[in-house]
Amino acid sequence: MRSATISDSWRALAALQMRVAASLILRETRATFGTSHLGYLWAIITPVASIVLLTVIFTYAARHPPFGTSLALFFATGIIMLQLVLRLAESLMTAVEANRALLAYPPIKRTDVLFARAILIVLTYLVIAGVIYGGLIALGMATPPAHLEDVLFAFVAASLLGTGMGLINAMLLNRWDSWRRIAPILTKPLFFISGVFFVPDYLPPQIIEWLQWNPVLHAIEWTREGYYPGYESQVLDKTFLLLTSLILVFIGLAAERLTRRNGGL
Protein backbone atom coordinates (compact mmCIF):
# COMPACT_ATOMS: atom_id res chain seq x y z
CA MET A 1 0.00 0.00 0.00
CA ARG A 2 2.68 2.39 1.09
CA SER A 3 4.91 1.80 -1.91
CA ALA A 4 1.90 2.40 -4.13
CA THR A 5 1.32 5.87 -2.64
CA ILE A 6 5.00 6.71 -2.94
CA SER A 7 5.15 5.70 -6.59
CA ASP A 8 1.90 7.62 -7.14
CA SER A 9 3.34 10.75 -5.64
CA TRP A 10 6.48 10.33 -7.72
CA ARG A 11 4.31 10.03 -10.78
CA ALA A 12 2.39 13.16 -9.79
CA LEU A 13 5.66 15.01 -9.27
CA ALA A 14 7.00 13.86 -12.63
CA ALA A 15 3.75 14.94 -14.31
CA LEU A 16 3.97 18.35 -12.63
CA GLN A 17 7.60 18.71 -13.69
CA MET A 18 6.70 17.89 -17.29
CA ARG A 19 3.82 20.38 -17.27
CA VAL A 20 5.98 23.13 -15.83
CA ALA A 21 8.78 22.43 -18.32
CA ALA A 22 6.38 22.37 -21.26
CA SER A 23 4.60 25.59 -20.32
CA LEU A 24 7.90 27.40 -19.66
CA ILE A 25 9.49 26.25 -22.91
CA LEU A 26 6.40 27.42 -24.79
CA ARG A 27 6.48 30.72 -22.95
CA GLU A 28 10.22 31.14 -23.67
CA THR A 29 9.55 30.38 -27.32
CA ARG A 30 6.95 33.14 -27.41
CA ALA A 31 9.20 35.57 -25.56
CA THR A 32 12.21 34.97 -27.80
CA PHE A 33 10.55 34.55 -31.16
CA GLY A 34 7.33 36.51 -30.79
CA THR A 35 3.98 34.99 -31.55
CA SER A 36 4.19 35.05 -35.35
CA HIS A 37 5.42 32.06 -37.35
CA LEU A 38 7.98 34.36 -38.95
CA GLY A 39 9.40 34.89 -35.47
CA TYR A 40 10.48 31.26 -35.26
CA LEU A 41 12.23 31.71 -38.59
CA TRP A 42 14.04 34.82 -37.39
CA ALA A 43 15.45 32.95 -34.41
CA ILE A 44 17.10 30.60 -36.88
CA ILE A 45 17.88 33.19 -39.58
CA THR A 46 19.74 35.66 -37.33
CA PRO A 47 22.47 33.29 -36.08
CA VAL A 48 22.68 31.56 -39.47
CA ALA A 49 23.18 34.95 -41.15
CA SER A 50 25.86 36.01 -38.66
CA ILE A 51 27.71 32.71 -39.13
CA VAL A 52 27.44 33.00 -42.92
CA LEU A 53 28.70 36.59 -42.81
CA LEU A 54 31.69 35.66 -40.61
CA THR A 55 32.41 32.73 -42.91
CA VAL A 56 32.39 35.01 -45.97
CA ILE A 57 34.72 37.53 -44.28
CA PHE A 58 37.02 34.74 -43.14
CA THR A 59 37.01 33.13 -46.58
CA TYR A 60 38.24 36.38 -48.12
CA ALA A 61 40.75 37.09 -45.36
CA ALA A 62 42.44 33.69 -45.55
CA ARG A 63 43.47 31.99 -48.76
CA HIS A 64 43.77 28.39 -47.76
CA PRO A 65 41.56 26.50 -45.38
CA PRO A 66 43.61 25.47 -42.32
CA PHE A 67 42.33 21.93 -42.90
CA GLY A 68 40.41 20.13 -45.65
CA THR A 69 39.26 21.75 -48.86
CA SER A 70 36.44 23.95 -47.62
CA LEU A 71 37.14 27.09 -45.65
CA ALA A 72 33.44 27.52 -44.98
CA LEU A 73 33.13 24.05 -43.45
CA PHE A 74 36.23 24.52 -41.30
CA PHE A 75 34.93 27.81 -39.97
CA ALA A 76 31.37 26.50 -39.50
CA THR A 77 32.51 23.51 -37.39
CA GLY A 78 34.17 26.02 -35.06
CA ILE A 79 31.79 28.94 -34.94
CA ILE A 80 28.61 26.88 -34.39
CA MET A 81 30.06 25.29 -31.26
CA LEU A 82 31.40 28.60 -29.95
CA GLN A 83 28.10 30.41 -30.53
CA LEU A 84 26.16 27.61 -28.82
CA VAL A 85 28.34 27.91 -25.72
CA LEU A 86 28.26 31.72 -25.67
CA ARG A 87 24.52 31.93 -26.29
CA LEU A 88 23.81 29.56 -23.39
CA ALA A 89 26.23 31.39 -21.09
CA GLU A 90 24.77 34.79 -21.89
CA SER A 91 21.11 33.91 -22.12
CA LEU A 92 20.84 31.78 -18.97
CA MET A 93 22.43 34.67 -17.07
CA THR A 94 19.26 36.77 -17.41
CA ALA A 95 16.71 33.91 -17.46
CA VAL A 96 15.73 34.21 -13.79
CA GLU A 97 15.52 37.97 -13.94
CA ALA A 98 13.37 37.90 -17.08
CA ASN A 99 10.95 35.41 -15.57
CA ARG A 100 10.85 36.76 -12.02
CA ALA A 101 7.12 37.49 -12.23
CA LEU A 102 6.37 33.86 -13.07
CA LEU A 103 8.17 32.66 -9.94
CA ALA A 104 5.12 33.90 -8.03
CA TYR A 105 3.49 30.60 -9.03
CA PRO A 106 4.64 28.02 -6.47
CA PRO A 107 5.15 25.14 -8.93
CA ILE A 108 7.70 27.22 -10.86
CA LYS A 109 11.21 27.31 -9.49
CA ARG A 110 14.35 29.09 -10.64
CA THR A 111 15.83 25.84 -11.95
CA ASP A 112 12.73 25.26 -14.13
CA VAL A 113 13.15 28.65 -15.75
CA LEU A 114 16.86 28.05 -16.35
CA PHE A 115 16.42 24.56 -17.80
CA ALA A 116 13.51 25.60 -20.02
CA ARG A 117 15.66 28.29 -21.60
CA ALA A 118 18.65 25.94 -21.94
CA ILE A 119 16.54 23.30 -23.68
CA LEU A 120 15.13 25.85 -26.09
CA ILE A 121 18.57 27.22 -27.01
CA VAL A 122 20.05 23.75 -27.49
CA LEU A 123 17.15 22.72 -29.76
CA THR A 124 17.44 25.97 -31.73
CA TYR A 125 21.17 25.42 -32.29
CA LEU A 126 20.52 21.83 -33.35
CA VAL A 127 18.31 23.24 -36.11
CA ILE A 128 20.88 25.94 -36.92
CA ALA A 129 23.67 23.35 -37.22
CA GLY A 130 21.43 21.22 -39.45
CA VAL A 131 20.61 24.21 -41.69
CA ILE A 132 24.26 25.27 -42.03
CA TYR A 133 25.77 21.82 -42.61
CA GLY A 134 22.83 20.92 -44.88
CA GLY A 135 23.35 24.16 -46.82
CA LEU A 136 27.08 23.56 -47.22
CA ILE A 137 26.46 20.00 -48.39
CA ALA A 138 23.80 21.19 -50.85
CA LEU A 139 26.19 23.84 -52.20
CA GLY A 140 28.90 21.22 -52.66
CA MET A 141 31.13 22.93 -50.07
CA ALA A 142 31.08 19.98 -47.68
CA THR A 143 30.50 16.26 -47.52
CA PRO A 144 28.29 14.73 -44.83
CA PRO A 145 30.05 14.17 -41.48
CA ALA A 146 32.30 11.10 -41.33
CA HIS A 147 31.30 10.17 -37.78
CA LEU A 148 27.95 11.78 -37.03
CA GLU A 149 27.89 10.34 -33.51
CA ASP A 150 31.07 12.26 -32.58
CA VAL A 151 29.64 15.51 -33.97
CA LEU A 152 26.55 14.90 -31.82
CA PHE A 153 28.54 13.99 -28.70
CA ALA A 154 30.58 17.15 -29.09
CA PHE A 155 27.32 19.08 -29.42
CA VAL A 156 26.00 17.55 -26.19
CA ALA A 157 29.28 18.32 -24.40
CA ALA A 158 29.22 21.93 -25.61
CA SER A 159 25.57 22.21 -24.47
CA LEU A 160 26.58 21.02 -20.99
CA LEU A 161 29.51 23.43 -20.92
CA GLY A 162 27.36 26.42 -21.94
CA THR A 163 24.66 25.42 -19.45
CA GLY A 164 27.25 25.23 -16.66
CA MET A 165 28.61 28.65 -17.55
CA GLY A 166 25.07 30.06 -17.85
CA LEU A 167 23.99 28.67 -14.46
CA ILE A 168 27.03 30.20 -12.79
CA ASN A 169 26.44 33.49 -14.58
CA ALA A 170 22.81 33.53 -13.41
CA MET A 171 23.87 32.95 -9.80
CA LEU A 172 26.60 35.60 -9.99
CA LEU A 173 24.17 38.10 -11.51
CA ASN A 174 21.78 37.36 -8.66
CA ARG A 175 24.55 38.45 -6.28
CA TRP A 176 26.27 41.28 -8.20
CA ASP A 177 24.33 43.19 -10.77
CA SER A 178 27.53 44.40 -12.47
CA TRP A 179 28.25 40.82 -13.50
CA ARG A 180 26.11 41.39 -16.61
CA ARG A 181 28.83 43.74 -17.88
CA ILE A 182 31.81 41.67 -16.73
CA ALA A 183 30.79 38.26 -18.11
CA PRO A 184 30.83 39.25 -21.82
CA ILE A 185 34.30 40.80 -21.40
CA LEU A 186 35.61 37.54 -19.97
CA THR A 187 34.15 35.39 -22.76
CA LYS A 188 35.12 37.67 -25.65
CA PRO A 189 38.66 36.20 -26.07
CA LEU A 190 37.10 32.75 -26.66
CA PHE A 191 36.62 33.76 -30.30
CA PHE A 192 40.38 33.90 -30.75
CA ILE A 193 41.59 31.08 -28.51
CA SER A 194 39.14 28.26 -29.28
CA GLY A 195 40.44 27.17 -32.65
CA VAL A 196 37.61 28.67 -34.68
CA PHE A 197 40.05 29.61 -37.47
CA PHE A 198 43.13 27.54 -36.76
CA VAL A 199 44.15 23.94 -36.16
CA PRO A 200 45.58 23.80 -32.62
CA ASP A 201 47.95 20.97 -33.47
CA TYR A 202 49.77 23.21 -35.96
CA LEU A 203 50.65 25.71 -33.22
CA PRO A 204 53.90 25.65 -31.22
CA PRO A 205 53.74 23.43 -28.10
CA GLN A 206 54.30 26.42 -25.76
CA ILE A 207 51.03 27.94 -27.00
CA ILE A 208 49.11 24.67 -26.95
CA GLU A 209 50.16 24.21 -23.35
CA TRP A 210 48.02 27.26 -22.50
CA LEU A 211 45.23 26.83 -25.02
CA GLN A 212 44.46 23.28 -23.93
CA TRP A 213 42.90 24.61 -20.72
CA ASN A 214 40.09 26.12 -22.78
CA PRO A 215 37.21 23.61 -22.87
CA VAL A 216 35.59 25.25 -25.92
CA LEU A 217 38.69 24.35 -27.94
CA HIS A 218 38.10 20.69 -27.09
CA ALA A 219 34.44 20.88 -28.13
CA ILE A 220 35.52 22.26 -31.51
CA GLU A 221 38.30 19.68 -31.91
CA TRP A 222 35.86 16.89 -31.12
CA THR A 223 33.43 18.25 -33.72
CA ARG A 224 36.16 18.38 -36.37
CA GLU A 225 37.40 14.91 -35.55
CA GLY A 226 33.83 13.74 -36.03
CA TYR A 227 33.18 15.71 -39.18
CA TYR A 228 36.39 15.22 -41.17
CA PRO A 229 37.37 11.67 -42.12
CA GLY A 230 41.10 12.36 -41.62
CA TYR A 231 41.21 14.85 -38.75
CA GLU A 232 43.18 13.48 -35.84
CA SER A 233 43.60 15.86 -32.97
CA GLN A 234 46.56 15.46 -30.63
CA VAL A 235 45.28 18.04 -28.18
CA LEU A 236 41.70 16.73 -27.86
CA ASP A 237 40.88 15.47 -24.37
CA LYS A 238 37.24 14.41 -24.18
CA THR A 239 37.46 13.58 -20.47
CA PHE A 240 38.75 17.07 -19.68
CA LEU A 241 35.87 18.67 -21.61
CA LEU A 242 33.17 16.49 -20.05
CA LEU A 243 34.60 16.79 -16.56
CA THR A 244 34.93 20.58 -16.80
CA SER A 245 31.36 20.86 -18.11
CA LEU A 246 29.92 18.64 -15.39
CA ILE A 247 31.86 20.46 -12.67
CA LEU A 248 30.56 23.83 -13.92
CA VAL A 249 26.97 22.51 -13.99
CA PHE A 250 27.47 21.15 -10.49
CA ILE A 251 28.86 24.44 -9.16
CA GLY A 252 25.99 26.34 -10.78
CA LEU A 253 23.35 24.05 -9.28
CA ALA A 254 25.03 24.03 -5.87
CA ALA A 255 25.10 27.84 -5.86
CA GLU A 256 21.41 27.85 -6.79
CA ARG A 257 20.61 25.50 -3.93
CA LEU A 258 22.64 27.48 -1.39
CA THR A 259 21.17 30.87 -2.31
CA ARG A 260 17.58 29.64 -2.64
CA ARG A 261 16.23 30.75 0.72
CA ASN A 262 17.47 34.22 1.38
CA GLY A 263 16.36 36.66 -1.22
CA GLY A 264 17.14 34.05 -3.82
CA LEU A 265 13.73 34.29 -5.31
Add this chain to the structure above:
Amino acid sequence: MIELHAVSKAYFAKGIRKQVFDGLTFTFPANRNVALLGPNGAGKSTLLRLISGAESPDTGRIVRRASLSWPLGFSGGFNGSMTGIENIRFVARTYGADSDEVVDHVAEFSELGTSLRLPVKTYSTGMRSRLAFSMSLAINFDYYLIDEILGVGDASFRKKSNVALREKLPHSRLIMASHSMSHVRELCDCGLLLSPDGIWFFDNVEDLINAYARLH
Protein backbone atom coordinates in the same frame (compact mmCIF):
# COMPACT_ATOMS: atom_id res chain seq x y z
CA MET B 1 -4.46 19.19 5.13
CA ILE B 2 -1.87 21.88 5.79
CA GLU B 3 0.61 21.55 8.66
CA LEU B 4 3.44 23.81 9.69
CA HIS B 5 6.17 22.22 11.78
CA ALA B 6 8.59 24.55 13.62
CA VAL B 7 8.66 26.96 10.69
CA SER B 8 11.13 29.85 10.90
CA LYS B 9 11.61 32.57 8.35
CA ALA B 10 13.73 35.70 8.39
CA TYR B 11 14.46 38.34 5.80
CA PHE B 12 17.57 40.38 5.24
CA ALA B 13 17.41 43.80 3.75
CA LYS B 14 20.27 46.27 3.75
CA GLY B 15 22.00 44.37 6.54
CA ILE B 16 18.96 44.38 8.81
CA ARG B 17 17.55 41.01 9.78
CA LYS B 18 13.83 40.70 10.40
CA GLN B 19 12.59 37.47 11.97
CA VAL B 20 9.04 37.00 10.70
CA PHE B 21 8.39 33.54 12.13
CA ASP B 22 10.32 31.73 14.80
CA GLY B 23 9.40 28.08 15.24
CA LEU B 24 5.75 28.34 14.23
CA THR B 25 3.88 25.04 14.52
CA PHE B 26 0.26 25.01 13.44
CA THR B 27 -2.19 22.67 11.76
CA PHE B 28 -4.86 24.38 9.71
CA PRO B 29 -8.18 22.98 10.90
CA ALA B 30 -9.79 20.84 8.23
CA ASN B 31 -12.97 22.11 6.61
CA ARG B 32 -12.69 25.60 8.05
CA ASN B 33 -12.12 28.91 6.32
CA VAL B 34 -9.30 30.67 8.08
CA ALA B 35 -8.82 34.44 8.27
CA LEU B 36 -5.39 35.97 8.82
CA LEU B 37 -5.60 39.26 10.68
CA GLY B 38 -2.83 41.50 11.82
CA PRO B 39 -1.18 44.86 11.30
CA ASN B 40 0.95 45.53 8.22
CA GLY B 41 4.30 43.77 8.42
CA ALA B 42 3.10 41.11 10.86
CA GLY B 43 3.73 38.39 8.27
CA LYS B 44 0.34 37.64 6.70
CA SER B 45 1.66 37.71 3.13
CA THR B 46 4.80 35.81 4.13
CA LEU B 47 2.66 33.12 5.74
CA LEU B 48 0.57 32.79 2.58
CA ARG B 49 3.69 32.54 0.42
CA LEU B 50 5.16 29.91 2.73
CA ILE B 51 1.95 27.87 2.74
CA SER B 52 1.72 28.06 -1.05
CA GLY B 53 5.31 26.93 -1.51
CA ALA B 54 6.33 30.07 -3.41
CA GLU B 55 8.93 30.47 -0.68
CA SER B 56 10.68 27.91 1.50
CA PRO B 57 11.07 28.29 5.25
CA ASP B 58 14.61 28.83 6.61
CA THR B 59 14.07 25.89 8.92
CA GLY B 60 11.09 23.66 9.64
CA ARG B 61 8.73 21.83 7.38
CA ILE B 62 5.38 22.45 5.73
CA VAL B 63 3.19 19.48 4.85
CA ARG B 64 0.46 19.96 2.27
CA ARG B 65 -1.92 17.24 1.21
CA ALA B 66 -4.24 19.29 -0.95
CA SER B 67 -4.08 21.40 -4.07
CA LEU B 68 -3.33 25.01 -3.25
CA SER B 69 -3.71 28.13 -5.34
CA TRP B 70 -0.87 30.61 -5.68
CA PRO B 71 -1.19 33.54 -3.24
CA LEU B 72 -3.74 35.82 -4.83
CA GLY B 73 -2.46 39.32 -4.38
CA PHE B 74 -2.77 42.64 -6.14
CA SER B 75 0.39 42.46 -8.20
CA GLY B 76 -0.09 38.86 -9.21
CA GLY B 77 2.41 36.81 -11.15
CA PHE B 78 2.13 38.40 -14.52
CA ASN B 79 4.73 38.71 -17.16
CA GLY B 80 4.17 42.23 -18.44
CA SER B 81 5.24 41.55 -22.00
CA MET B 82 2.86 38.61 -22.37
CA THR B 83 -0.74 39.33 -23.28
CA GLY B 84 -3.56 38.53 -20.88
CA ILE B 85 -4.44 35.42 -22.89
CA GLU B 86 -0.83 34.21 -22.96
CA ASN B 87 -0.63 34.63 -19.19
CA ILE B 88 -3.87 32.68 -18.74
CA ARG B 89 -2.68 29.86 -21.00
CA PHE B 90 0.65 29.73 -19.21
CA VAL B 91 -1.00 29.34 -15.82
CA ALA B 92 -3.57 26.83 -17.10
CA ARG B 93 -0.82 24.66 -18.60
CA THR B 94 1.29 24.89 -15.46
CA TYR B 95 -1.59 23.70 -13.32
CA GLY B 96 -2.68 21.07 -15.84
CA ALA B 97 -6.05 22.66 -16.59
CA ASP B 98 -7.62 22.86 -20.04
CA SER B 99 -6.28 26.14 -21.50
CA ASP B 100 -9.21 26.88 -23.82
CA GLU B 101 -11.70 26.30 -21.05
CA VAL B 102 -9.81 28.53 -18.64
CA VAL B 103 -9.44 31.29 -21.25
CA ASP B 104 -13.20 31.24 -21.95
CA HIS B 105 -13.97 31.27 -18.27
CA VAL B 106 -11.64 34.19 -17.53
CA ALA B 107 -12.79 36.17 -20.57
CA GLU B 108 -16.37 35.87 -19.39
CA PHE B 109 -15.77 36.56 -15.72
CA SER B 110 -13.16 39.31 -15.91
CA GLU B 111 -15.09 41.37 -18.50
CA LEU B 112 -11.72 42.51 -19.83
CA GLY B 113 -12.85 41.93 -23.41
CA THR B 114 -10.33 42.81 -26.12
CA SER B 115 -7.81 44.01 -23.50
CA LEU B 116 -6.99 40.34 -22.97
CA ARG B 117 -5.13 40.46 -26.28
CA LEU B 118 -2.88 43.31 -25.07
CA PRO B 119 0.32 42.91 -23.04
CA VAL B 120 -0.42 42.93 -19.32
CA LYS B 121 1.95 45.86 -18.79
CA THR B 122 -0.69 48.09 -20.42
CA TYR B 123 -3.25 47.13 -17.75
CA SER B 124 -4.29 49.31 -14.84
CA THR B 125 -3.95 47.89 -11.32
CA GLY B 126 -7.67 47.22 -11.27
CA MET B 127 -7.52 45.29 -14.53
CA ARG B 128 -4.59 43.20 -13.29
CA SER B 129 -6.44 42.29 -10.13
CA ARG B 130 -9.52 41.32 -12.10
CA LEU B 131 -7.39 39.11 -14.32
CA ALA B 132 -5.61 37.50 -11.35
CA PHE B 133 -8.84 36.87 -9.50
CA SER B 134 -10.73 35.51 -12.51
CA MET B 135 -7.81 33.27 -13.40
CA SER B 136 -7.64 31.60 -10.01
CA LEU B 137 -11.39 31.08 -9.91
CA ALA B 138 -11.25 29.37 -13.30
CA ILE B 139 -8.96 26.66 -11.89
CA ASN B 140 -10.25 24.38 -9.16
CA PHE B 141 -8.20 24.18 -5.97
CA ASP B 142 -8.81 22.61 -2.57
CA TYR B 143 -7.53 25.79 -0.94
CA TYR B 144 -7.62 29.33 -2.24
CA LEU B 145 -4.96 31.52 -0.68
CA ILE B 146 -6.16 35.10 -0.78
CA ASP B 147 -3.95 38.04 0.00
CA GLU B 148 -6.13 41.13 0.30
CA ILE B 149 -7.38 40.78 -3.22
CA LEU B 150 -11.07 40.92 -2.30
CA GLY B 151 -12.50 44.32 -2.77
CA VAL B 152 -10.81 45.04 -6.07
CA GLY B 153 -12.54 46.65 -8.96
CA ASP B 154 -15.85 48.47 -8.96
CA ALA B 155 -18.85 47.63 -6.84
CA SER B 156 -20.40 45.26 -9.37
CA PHE B 157 -17.20 43.26 -9.84
CA ARG B 158 -16.76 43.07 -6.07
CA LYS B 159 -20.24 41.72 -5.69
CA LYS B 160 -19.70 39.22 -8.46
CA SER B 161 -16.40 37.98 -7.03
CA ASN B 162 -17.93 37.53 -3.59
CA VAL B 163 -20.71 35.45 -5.08
CA ALA B 164 -18.23 33.40 -7.12
CA LEU B 165 -16.08 32.77 -4.10
CA ARG B 166 -19.04 31.63 -2.03
CA GLU B 167 -20.00 29.22 -4.80
CA LYS B 168 -16.58 27.60 -4.33
CA LEU B 169 -17.12 27.08 -0.62
CA PRO B 170 -18.95 23.73 -0.73
CA HIS B 171 -15.80 22.02 -2.11
CA SER B 172 -12.95 24.43 -1.42
CA ARG B 173 -11.49 26.17 1.62
CA LEU B 174 -10.13 29.68 2.00
CA ILE B 175 -7.12 31.02 3.82
CA MET B 176 -7.48 34.73 3.58
CA ALA B 177 -5.60 37.81 4.69
CA SER B 178 -7.87 40.81 4.82
CA HIS B 179 -8.32 44.19 6.40
CA SER B 180 -12.04 44.12 5.74
CA MET B 181 -13.94 42.83 8.75
CA SER B 182 -17.10 42.40 6.69
CA HIS B 183 -15.29 40.01 4.33
CA VAL B 184 -13.86 38.11 7.27
CA ARG B 185 -17.29 37.77 8.88
CA GLU B 186 -18.88 36.77 5.63
CA LEU B 187 -16.40 34.14 4.46
CA CYS B 188 -14.38 32.84 7.42
CA ASP B 189 -15.28 30.86 10.51
CA CYS B 190 -12.00 31.01 12.46
CA GLY B 191 -8.68 32.70 12.17
CA LEU B 192 -5.15 33.53 13.19
CA LEU B 193 -4.16 36.81 14.74
CA LEU B 194 -0.62 37.77 13.79
CA SER B 195 1.04 40.49 15.84
CA PRO B 196 4.57 41.51 16.77
CA ASP B 197 3.97 39.88 20.18
CA GLY B 198 2.89 36.49 18.90
CA ILE B 199 0.42 34.45 16.92
CA TRP B 200 -2.92 33.23 18.27
CA PHE B 201 -5.62 30.98 16.89
CA PHE B 202 -9.29 31.91 17.46
CA ASP B 203 -11.99 29.32 16.96
CA ASN B 204 -14.58 32.01 16.51
CA VAL B 205 -14.52 34.96 14.13
CA GLU B 206 -16.03 37.48 16.55
CA ASP B 207 -13.39 36.73 19.20
CA LEU B 208 -10.73 37.11 16.51
CA ILE B 209 -12.08 40.48 15.39
CA ASN B 210 -12.36 41.73 18.98
CA ALA B 211 -8.79 40.70 19.74
CA TYR B 212 -7.61 42.40 16.55
CA ALA B 213 -9.46 45.60 17.52
CA ARG B 214 -7.75 45.56 20.94
CA LEU B 215 -4.33 45.52 19.24
CA HIS B 216 -4.78 49.12 18.21
